[in-house]
Amino acid sequence: MTEKEKGMEGYEDGLGARYRIAIVDDEYLVRKSLRKMLEEMDLPLSCVGDYSDGGEFTQALEAGVKVELVLTDAVMPHMDGVALTRWLQEKRPGVKVIFFSGHSEYDLLREALKHNAFDYILKPVDRKNLYAVLKKAIAVLEEEKRQEKKDIRQFLTANELLIAGYMKGGIPWHESLDMGNLPYCLVHVRWDTDTLSVQAKNQLQEEGKNLLAQVGFVSVLEDKSGGKDGFVFLVFGAESEAWREGLESAVRQVEASVAGLFPEADKSAMIGVSGIFTETEKLPLAYEQTLRAMKKEETVYPESSQSQMLSQVLSYIRQNYRETLTLQDISEKYNYNYAYLSRVFKQETGTPFIQYLTALRIEKAKELLRTDKTVKISEICDQVGFLDQNYFSRIFKKTVGMTPQSYRVNHESGE
Template sequence: MAGYNVLVVEDEDLLRANLVRRIHQLDLGFTVISDVMDGQAALDVVHKQLVHLVVTDIRMPVMDGLELAKHLFYTDPNIQVVIISGYGQFEYAQQAMHYGVKEYLTKPIDDEELRRVLTHIKMSLDTHWEDIAEAVKSLSERTTEHLVEAVEYYLRQNYTRTISIQEMARQLNLSSEHLCRVYKRLRSETPMHYLTGLRIQEAKRLLLQNPEADIKNVGEMVGYLNPHYFSRYFKKKTGMSPSEYRSAHQTNQT
């Protein structure tokens, strides 16, 4: 992702403002979208906005940082949490580790330590969101392949009758534009080209299997009601007219 949203939770106004300023100055791809005084206010922000990282003090009124980390762990574990602990509060930071907190900062916060922690968090977030993007891409590709397979199945089942893109799209609950665009992207041809190939392949089989069958009837059996169209498409695909194809293959078999 291009950048990540940060929520800073600290009950001391000066410390909170200072931390917001320093996060922005580091320019590591984090944007502080909100800063609040306690855990309950933090949850209100999380419910309304997309938050990737929460940087929170431990001791605060209303809801402390430990309770906040616990709540986020059970309700939105995708949010990364960094705990800020003061002198003598290390045991609280250790408890926070049980709730998915992987990093903590000790007051007074050192610039290099802040950089190290945020860099580590960014690497973790990058990996997480890349995995999600890959999963979405994979799902999209599978879904697209299923759509194409559904189109081809429909055409195999209905090639003997007149078919329009609009009718097929309606049967598959798709727009004709989306159907054609997706199919061509995966198969490098249009659904109607696939249909033509299907019909001509079946016509070739019928011509040889039924040597006495009328050419016009063979065309109708594969969905061409107009014999002129049948002959034209057949020759375009095979280089021969239906009668020439039949004669050539009958000669080869004798």
């Protein structure tokens, strides 16, 4: 096991993911140095971007960028570190802010700590000090996550019947039913009543729960209605593409388990998977999605239907790549089952949705760089659907092998 792998131990569980961190400083060389330090640390961190001041960073957050940690300088133009900390306390209270400042900026530091900055580091930033503070912040985030997971377990145990009743439309919404903001998904298995023995039913519940527990915390709600028996597996996870892919893999294993329990002649067993939600109020919608998914997947989609579905989705992506797009939103727009659409998309295009969308946006950016010499790179970034110019430039360089500006210059010179 490498040192980096050792550093990851204990940080990731079914709900876990790499923690997203942003750097905010008006000096480019400082941002570059901090990025390099982060990349070399054996900590589960992913830098989502670096920003020249608090104003630029808050705009990115409002545009959809998400973080758990922020490294910010004290003194910056437009919005300094204290103003940023105050803004985060009000708008993103869960974010941990780590301040770095000079000895002469003690008043700013004290003000930031008053507004719940997590910790501070004196300039110049020392690698060991930064590592220690980040490790402490990650430990706090992990403990908060464990507590949230524990709270959800206790809440669901105490309110299982109420949650199931609300999910199926039997009782109205009330704030006391709120499960928090962890992403969740429903995996719904149904079959004709009396098809399974008690032993087989218990086996299905246990196997389904264990398989889905590979990717998150699972609660099982029993579902009996309309001459059907069933289980609704309520799966909580992390907001990431990796979790979505892990969930899809676990669902396929559940499908195999269900197929093994039912005789081939018995076609009553059906599985429906919802989209991914964070609001408890959307639970009835998630439940309805599983029922609609079952109706579509009673028989496997014929190849012609798969082709038509993919053609429709690809056409929509090409027309709307400039907008904020997710495969879940597209699946809901056309009333497709998300898990099935994701599987077919990757199978037919050879790449996951997010990689396909990114590649398309880069190709459109290259076209604009070649054909329109007057448009600014920041405008091209907006026109092709990237929310942050720094991120756009990094992805462009990683994909094309040079920066957008270099690509434009090379094309102008005929290279």
